Amino acid sequence: MKRRHLLQASASTLLPASAHASTLQTRPNIVYIHSHDSGRYLSPYKSGVPAPAITHLAQQGVLFHQVFSGAPVCSPSRAAMLTGQPAHCSGMNGLAHRGFSLNDPRQLIFRYLQRYGYQAILTGMQHVAADPNTLGYDLNLCQRDAQGHWLSEASIVAPIVERFLDSRPRQPFFLDVGFFETHREYPEPHPQDIAQVRDVPRSIPDTPQTRYDFAAFGASVRQLNNGVSRVLDALSRNGYDSNTLVIFTTDHGLPFPRMKCTLTDEGLGTAFIMRGPGLAAGHESDTLISQTDLFPTLCAYLNLPKPTWLTGTSFLPCLKGHDVEIHDTIFAEVSYHAAYEPMRAVRSKRWKYIRRFDQRSTPVLPNCDDSPSKTVWLAAGWQSQRVAPEALYDLTFDPTEHDNRVHDPDCLKILQGMRHRLQTWMQQTQDPLLNGPVRAPLGAVVNRVDGISPHEPPVPA
Numbered sequence: 001m002k003r004r005h006l007l008q009a010s011a012s013t014l015l016p017a018s019a020h021a022s023t024l025q026t027r028p029n030i031v032y033i034h035s036h037d038s039g040r041y042l043s044p045y046k047s048g049v050p051a052p053a054i055t056h057l058a059q060q061g062v063l064f065h066q067v068f069s070g071a072p073v074c075s076p077s078r079a080a081m082l083t084g085q086p087a088h089c090s091g092m093n094g095l096a097h098r099g100f101s102l103n104d105p106r107q108l109i110f111r112y113l114q115r116y117g118y119q120a121i122l123t124g125m126q127h128v129a130a131d132p133n134t135l136g137y138d139l140n141l142c143q144r145d146a147q148g149h150w151l152s153e154a155s156i157v158a159p160i161v162e163r164f165l166d167s168r169p170r171q172p173f174f175l176d177v178g179f180f181e182t183h184r185e186y187p188e189p190h191p192q193d194i195a196q197v198r199d200v201p202r203s204i205p206d207t208p209q210t211r212y213d214f215a216a217f218g219a220s221v222r223q224l225n226n227g228v229s230r231v232l233d234a235l236s237r238n239g240y241d242s243n244t245l246v247i248f249t250t251d252h253g254l255p256f257p258r259m260k261c262t263l264t265d266e267g268l269g270t271a272f273i274m275r276g277p278g279l280a281a282g283h284e285s286d287t288l289i290s291q292t293d294l295f296p297t298l299c300a301y302l303n304l305p306k307p308t309w310l311t312g313t314s315f316l317p318c319l320k321g322h323d324v325e326i327h328d329t330i331f332a333e334v335s336y337h338a339a340y341e342p343m344r345a346v347r348s349k350r351w352k353y354i355r356r357f358d359q360r361s362t363p364v365l366p367n368c369d370d371s372p373s374k375t376v377w378l379a380a381g382w383q384s385q386r387v388a389p390e391a392l393y394d395l396t397f398d399p400t401e402h403d404n405r406v407h408d409p410d411c412l413k414i415l416q417g418m419r420h421r422l423q424t425w426m427q428q429t430q431d432p433l434l435n436g437p438v439r440a441p442l443g444a445v446v447n448r449v450d451g452i453s454p455h456e457p458p459v460p461a
Contacts, residue, residue, distance in 0.1 A: 027116070027302055028277050029244040031175045032109075033231060035224050036074070036125065036183040037260060038250035040269050041201065042221060049221040050196060053229035054273070057248055059282055061275025062319055067289045068330055068347065072252040072260055072267035073337045075100060077291070079128050081249075083107040084295030084310040086429050087333060088438070094336030096130050098458070099444030105135045107309055109295050110174045114138070116304060118174045123160045125152035125178030127251075137176070152180040154227025165234040171243075177231055181224035184255050184369050186216035193218040200373075202400055203258035203266050209372040217254065245276030245301070249291070255369035257377045261337045263345035263354045264401045268332050280321030287318050288349055290330040311429065325349075329418075331425050335438045336461075338366040338454035339447040342433055346422045352393040352401060353418035357433050358449075361386055366447035366454045378452070392418065 035042075042048040044055040044063060070080025071087045079092035079102060087093060091103035105111060108128070110120040114136070121139040126132050132140055132150065141160050143151045151157075161177055194215040204210050228248070235241055253259040253267040260267055270291065275281075278301075293312035299305065300314040313326045334343045341364040342357035363385060368374050374382075392408075392415050393401040405411040425431075432438045440446065440461030447458050 027118075027172045029171055029173050029175070029240060030113070030118070030298070031177060031231070031235065031244055031246045033177045033179075033228060033246065033248045034078075034125075035179050035181055035250045035271075036127075037252065037255045038182045038221070038224070038271060039253040039259065039266065040271050041217070041254055042224075042250075042271050045271060047199065047201075048271075049218040051221055051225040051228070053225050053232060054248060054271070057228070057232060057246065057275055058273045061246070061273055061281060061283075062279055062321075063284045064272040064274075064289060064318070065284065065286050067249070067270050067272035067291060068265070068268040068332065069252040069270050070290055070292050070331070071333050072262055073334060074127050074251055076333070076335070077251040078126070081291035081294055082109050082128065084109070084292050084307075084312050086292065086311065086331065086431075088335065088431050088433075089309070089311070089429055092128065093432075093438050094440060094444060094446070095338075096128055098336075098338075098446065099130075099441055099461070100336065101130075101441065102128060105129070107307070108135065109298065110176065111136050112295075112304075112307055113174050113298075113302075116302075118172050119170055120174045120176070121164060121169070122176045123164065123178070124157035124176070125150070125180055126176060127178070152178055154179045154181050154223050158227040158230035161231045162234045165238045165240065168238065179224055179227050181227070182217055182220040182254075184371065186213075187219045187223065189215035189219040190222075193222065201254060201256055201259065201266065203264070204256055204373050205376065207376055209376050213256070213372040243277060245274065245279075247294070248273040256371065256373050257368055257382070260369065261334060261341070261367040263332055263334065263343055263352075265347075265352070265395070265399070268345075268347075274319060279319045283318075283321045285315075285318045285323050287315060287323050287325060288327050288330060288347075289315050289318075290327070290332075293326070329421050331422070333431075335433075336440060336444075336446060338458075339364050339449045339451065340437070340440075340461075341367055341449070342438060344422055344426065344431070344433065346418055346425065347395075348418075350394065350396050351414055351418060352391075352395055353415070353422060354391040354393075355419075355422060356387065356389050357437075360449065361389075363387055364449050366449070366451045366456065368454075370453050370455060383452075 042051045044058045069077040071077040075096040076087035079090045080087045083090045094100035122137045296314045300316040345354045392406040444461040445458035
């Protein structure tokens with residue numbers, strides 16, 4: 001703890017002495033609310049499960065339709081957003097609870113904001129460290145169970161947030177509110193959850209098993225929505241609405257086949273909403289954005305200098321109600337999830353290019369969470385389905401990404417251009433894949449690539 005305060009004191013000298021006195025009273029609080037494995041299957045998105053509190057938040061702020069995760073797996077996606085750089089640049093090439101870690105926690109958004117007087121508080125899931133106490137929060141209010149596991153269900157986290165806000169904390173604060181929902185295992189769905197299922201995700205067949213599975217996801221959304229509602233109500237009754245920036249997002253797509261841990265839009269697409277002072281209430285944006293763009297956007301919004309490690313671009317004009325394009329392309333990656341499956345992708349408004357860097361021609365099944373929907377695919381022979389080493393999709397005519405155009409001569413120039421963009425990005429970001437297979441840190445554990453379930457016994461990486 002003493003070492004961290006010394007680091008903060010040293011960093012604060014980067015600002016003129018007068019800057020602290022003049023800005024700390026006017027900077028808004030920041031409440032960062034995030035869910036787990038939810039994708040865009042929440043209202044107010046078109047195919048979303050009803051989530052009234054989240055919908056109401058969108059009506060009061062800016063709703064983004066084209067925000068994509070830097071990685072479709074839990075720890076790398078969060079690390080990419082919270083450090084403002086690709087996951088491989090932060091060191092987070094796999095899951096924190098399996099032995100992967102950040103190169104430097106001081107690159108996290110909240111650590112940077114601490115330099116400018118922000119108090120950082122954790123109230124739920126963070127998923128970028130096995131032990132949240134190593135990250136440098138000023139307060140860790142999370143609870144543990146009898147076995148020492150950190151608890152992050154909405155029914156536990158929301159009351160912690162309420163107590164914190166009701167205590168009238170010192171401002172400005174960065175409040176990290178992480179909900180376990182909608183990660184598996186799901187609760188049993190109520191009749192209302194089953195009744196509201198009209199369609200299942202487009203990546204899976206419509207069967208009794210998948211409909212029940214998606215209804216159970218809806219039950220988890222209901223719990224998430226209750227937690228979000230309690231947090232927003234606590235902000236309102238304590239008078240923080242007018243001076244607080246609220247960010248709501250999720251880490252990546254749903255834990256269903258061909259979603260989470262894939263580089264399709266169903267794996268990378270995220271819900272993203274921001275509400276706060278000076279933002280365009282009720283605005284909807286279709287600007288192509290990577291979650292790595294959040295950090296530079298906060299710097300622009302707060303009028304702070306950008307740290308040198310950021311690779312993203314500010315989308316502040318979108319928050320003001322102006323839809324301007326900030327990227328021609330964005331990038332995403334997978335190295336490790338349960339098992340090693342190295343992939344990289346580049347996406348433009350129209351095109352998606354995905355390249356695999358292993359020699360496998362069949363799926364890495366441990367990288368899909370066990371579920372009734374996965375069982376349907378396994379029963380139909382998913383193990384023997386072929387995966388392409390390269391894929392090129394025209395997202396205008398093929399939004400579900402099933403028609404691989406990589407061998408279409410009419411698309412040769414597009415393919416060459418996307419290959420070049422991906423190669424250039426990998427070189428610029430010093431992607432370790434350029435030097436061969438990505439090494440896991442000493443002590444990390446992974447599943448065998450030829451296994452079936454992530455719950456099979458892992459082995460040393």
